[in-house]
Amino acid sequence: MHLSHRHVVITGGASGIGRGLALRCAREGARGIVVSDIDAQGALSVAAEIEAIQPGHGLAVPCDVAVGQQLEDLIAAAHGRFGDIDLFCANAGIGGGTGLEETSEVKWDEAFAVNVRAHITAARLLVPDWVRRGQGYFLSTASAAGLLTVIGSAPYAVTKHAAVAFAEWLAITYGDRGVRVSCLCPMAVQTQLLSDGLSQPGEAGAGMWAVTQAGAVLDPDEVAEAVIQGIEQERFLILPHPEVQTMFAHKAADPDGWIGVMRQARSMAGAA
Secondary structure: OOOOOOEEEEEOOOOHHHHHHHHHHHHOOOOEEEEEEOOHHHHHHHHHHHHHHOOOOEEEEEOOOOOHHHHHHHHHHHHHHHOOOOEEEEOOOOOOOOOOOOOOHHHHHHHHHHHHHHHHHHHHHHHHHHHHHOOEEEEEEOOOHHHHOOOOOHHHHHHHHHHHHHHHHHHHHHHHHOEEEEEEOOOOEOOHHHHHHHOOOHHHHHHHHHHHHHOOOEOHHHHHHHHHHHHHHOOOEEOOOOHHHHHHHHHHHOHHHHHHHHHHHHHHOOOO
């Protein structure tokens, strides 16, 4: 799939990977780029950047993806402005939370709502039309944590695993009916999520530090480049950090050994 003349919707588009994707789609000649975010002003700013590249091709739509009706309104607004949606980037995501000592169910509920259920809701709204048309593309922004796990945040590790699992199911179930699916699984990227994580005390912050030591901290534009290549090749796993492929293979070959490695990494990170 090439993005020229395509209609793209990006959640979590006000900053980080989402902003990088939006601007890259504009440079690739997409006919419409809808930038959605809970940060309404940030979405407007990115839409203005798109307009500077391709006048008339950007649209900002505020949306809290945890709210099903707002996702439905987002898709309706995008369709009303630019017609059929070709690529939906389920990019919005949140971190936070710790382990068993996390007493707030809100952290778990928020993580599931944004990192998993929003993907399910978007697919439910989009896939039937894609099947009728015989084409459509769903990009799930998960994380290397969804393949390898992460130290510190149980809600993040669990929901990112679930995001990968849902993307796999979607690809298996609808791949023969014209729906393409890619799952983006980066490690450390220079985003607000990373900086917020590094500032957390205790094991959560230590876990985020460990991620920065496992590979390069990429710029969102580098991730956007990996996404463009992955979509053009219609690859399921998009891994901006190539070392994730090696780690994933080691984990599959020796799960017990992998858990041992992660225990060592936790200890080296200074986790209690």
